[in-house]
Amino acid sequence: MEDRQEQISQVVVTAVQMRNIEKRIFAAGMPVVALMEKVAGLIARRILEIFPTLLQNTFSIPPSLRGSPQAGGSRIGILVGPGHNGGDALVVARELHFRGYQVWIYSPFSKLKELTSQHLQYAQSLGISIYQTIEQLPDSDLLIDGLFGFGLERNLTDPIASAINQLNELSVPIYSIDLPSGLHTDTGEVLGTAIRATHTFCLGLWKLAFFQDQALEYLGKAELIDFDIPLADVEAVLQDVPRIKRITAAKALATLPLPRPAVTHKYKEGHLLLICGSRRYAGGAILTGLGARASGVGMLSIAVPESLKSLLVSHLPEALIVGCPETETGAIAHLQLPENTDLSSFNAIACGPGLTRDATPIVQEAIAVDGPLILDADGLNILAQMGAIATLKKRQAVSVLTPHTGEFQRLFPDVTDTKHDRVKAVQEAAAQSSAVVLLKGARTAIANPQGGVWIVPESTPALARGGSGDVLTGLLGGLLAQAATKQIPVEDIVVTAAWWHSQAGIIAAQERTELGVDAFTLTQYLLKALT
Numbered sequence: 001m002e003d004r005q006e007q008i009s010q011v012v013v014t015a016v017q018m019r020n021i022e023k024r025i026f027a028a029g030m031p032v033v034a035l036m037e038k039v040a041g042l043i044a045r046r047i048l049e050i051f052p053t054l055l056q057n058t059f060s061i062p063p064s065l066r067g068s069p070q071a072g073g074s075r076i077g078i079l080v081g082p083g084h085n086g087g088d089a090l091v092v093a094r095e096l097h098f099r100g101y102q103v104w105i106y107s108p109f110s111k112l113k114e115l116t117s118q119h120l121q122y123a124q125s126l127g128i129s130i131y132q133t134i135e136q137l138p139d140s141d142l143l144i145d146g147l148f149g150f151g152l153e154r155n156l157t158d159p160i161a162s163a164i165n166q167l168n169e170l171s172v173p174i175y176s177i178d179l180p181s182g183l184h185t186d187t188g189e190v191l192g193t194a195i196r197a198t199h200t201f202c203l204g205l206w207k208l209a210f211f212q213d214q215a216l217e218y219l220g221k222a223e224l225i226d227f228d229i230p231l232a233d234v235e236a237v238l239q240d241v242p243r244i245k246r247i248t249a250a251k252a253l254a255t256l257p258l259p260r261p262a263v264t265h266k267y268k269e270g271h272l273l274l275i276c277g278s279r280r281y282a283g284g285a286i287l288t289g290l291g292a293r294a295s296g297v298g299m300l301s302i303a304v305p306e307s308l309k310s311l312l313v314s315h316l317p318e319a320l321i322v323g324c325p326e327t328e329t330g331a332i333a334h335l336q337l338p339e340n341t342d343l344s345s346f347n348a349i350a351c352g353p354g355l356t357r358d359a360t361p362i363v364q365e366a367i368a369v370d371g372p373l374i375l376d377a378d379g380l381n382i383l384a385q386m387g388a389i390a391t392l393k394k395r396q397a398v399s400v401l402t403p404h405t406g407e408f409q410r411l412f413p414d415v416t417d418t419k420h421d422r423v424k425a426v427q428e429a430a431a432q433s434s435a436v437v438l439l440k441g442a443r444t445a446i447a448n449p450q451g452g453v454w455i456v457p458e459s460t461p462a463l464a465r466g467g468s469g470d471v472l473t474g475l476l477g478g479l480l481a482q483a484a485t486k487q488i489p490v491e492d493i494v495v496t497a498a499w500w501h502s503q504a505g506i507i508a509a510q511e512r513t514e515l516g517v518d519a520f521t522l523t524q525y526l527l528k529a530l531t
């Protein structure tokens with residue numbers, strides 16, 4: 001049984017699910033007002049921890065100067081919306097006021113929810129300044145955004161929209177409560193305009209927007225404020241719906257190291273066939289091979305055009321390089337496997353990187369094999385031409401697709417627009433095709449045909465570089481081949497590979513800067529990510 005914190009950190013909810021969880025807590029007797037105090041108290045405490053210099057400034061100066069501009073960095077503006085997000089912000093305002101900060105409030109709405117209105121009234125009684133228009137606002141060192149949380153229902157309009165635009169222009173850090181105001185809680189879309197936060201305190205459970213690429217530049221550094229939501233309430237609300245999960249380190253590492261008995265041999269530890277490369281794209285085959293090497297796969301065979309054979313041997317001496325006859329353009333013309341070997345001899349096949357579309361017959365042949373198959377790059381483009389859904393539906397064995405957004409759109413032109421909602425798009429694609437689909441991006445999302453989704457919660461733009469996807473295909477292929485000989489669900493392996501790949505990128509970027517993570521270097525960091 002995983003501990004509570006681990007389980008909570010895997011949960012991702014929509015606005016409706018969060019509302020239903022909240023309803024159960026209130027129905028069970030937790031007073032709304034008490035929960036707001038608790039949550040906002042935790043937020044205020046985190047703000048004080050994150051700004052220790054502010055705190056020191058505040059307490060090391062005489063009370064008469066506390067909160068004055070001379071104190072330095074202690075002027076805090078609180079942005080208050082009409083709902084309970086605004087209520088949270090007002091409780092934070094009150095607490096910071098009591099700790100000696102110079103606090104002011106921007107409250108542009110005339111109608112507030114009752115609890116929010118009461119907190120505003122009390123703040124006013126304490127002598128905290130309240131402003132209704134953006135022009136009146138004094139300077140500040142920090143803004144706290146409590147305009148809207150998961151209750152935002154429609155596009156923001158003026159005057160609040162233009163106020164947000166002006167606040168974004170100030171060079172002042174903004175800390176958002178629950179999520180940056182203006183973002184759709186589920187899709188991460190900007191509803192008219194949105195606060196560009198420096199830091200966001202996500203309350204209670206991770207909301208889906210935190211894992212949608214389009215939201216990332218608005219979120220800043222994201223952190224979960226755990227306010228002890230009972231797991232039973234989470235389970236009750238989520239029990240009948242396919243889960244969307246954050247991939248935690250514990251989850252990813254649970255399948256690694258793959259259990260390897262003391263008495264075993266190379267063919268028992270997975271035999272992977274990579275089908276990749278062309279005279280035009282030779283490097284892709286090497287990178288895929290190096291990704292597979294890092295997986296620890298027992299036996300690695302790589303089918304490439306004959307003219308690439310010696311190059312591949314020099315980079316991957318441990319692999320069995322299968323040189324194949326090639327077309328005039330330098331693509332594999334047909335597979336020429338060693339004697340006594342056919343495509344069903346392998347525990348997994350990964351097909352695509354660097355093939356070019358001239359290798360269409362080879363991809364068709366691989367798809368026809370009754371064994372675990374990963375398709376990437378031109379493997380996917382060729383599949384799209386064949387009609388992805390109809391072709392995949394005919395396969396009995398597991399298919400794993402690893403498209404980036406462009407490939408995804410070619411494969412699944414009829415599913416939800418990835419610009420609108422990447423998570424829903426990958427979920428629909430997996431359900432329709434019966435494949436495990438990994439949609440690459442800043443936040444890679446993986447879906448199985450049953451509707452389950454897993455999202456890589458952290459990565460680095462250092463990976464946005466030619467060839468890093470090839471490394472992932474090799475790594476995934478190697479893990480899948482090993483898993484095929486054990487009882488490990490395919491989606492767990494895909495999840496592990498995607499997390500591992502991102503972690504290697506993060507560690508490499510930390511050591512070498514974001515510019516220092518070329519795809520070859522990335523392969524050198526894969527094992528470092530596990531140690």
Ligand SMILES: NC(=O)C1=CN([C@@H]2O[C@H](COP(=O)(O)OP(=O)(O)OC[C@H]3O[C@@H](n4cnc5c(N)ncnc54)[C@H](O)[C@@H]3O)[C@@H](O)[C@H]2O)[C@@H](O)CC1
Pocket residue numbers: 018019022035036039081082083084085086087088113147148149150151152153154155156157177178179203204
């Ligand atoms: N879920 C929980 O258990 C908790 C939630 N809390 C807070 O409560 C928030 C949710 O509160 P609410 O449900 O009141 O929702 P919000 O505070 O997010 O905002 C809803 C209010 O904004 C109005 N509104 C929506 N869209 C608008 C638009 N485009 N223009 C103008 N007004 C608009 C609505 O009519 C409503 O009055 C969370 O984000 C969080 O900050 C916390 O107080 C404590 C616990």
Ligand SMILES: Nc1ncnc2c1ncn2[C@@H]1O[C@H](COP(=O)(O)OP(=O)(O)O)[C@@H](O)[C@H]1O
Pocket residue numbers: 377404440441442443444459460461462463464465466467468469470471472501
């Ligand atoms: N902004 C980003 N942040 C994090 N990871 C990214 C970003 N952009 C791309 N990646 C990752 O880099 C890899 C790129 O793969 P792909 O698009 O197939 O490129 P290539 O075919 O050149 O290898 C994917 O794993 C993707 O998730």
Ligand SMILES: [K+]
Pocket residue numbers: 085145146147148149176177178179180181
């Ligand atoms: K907010």
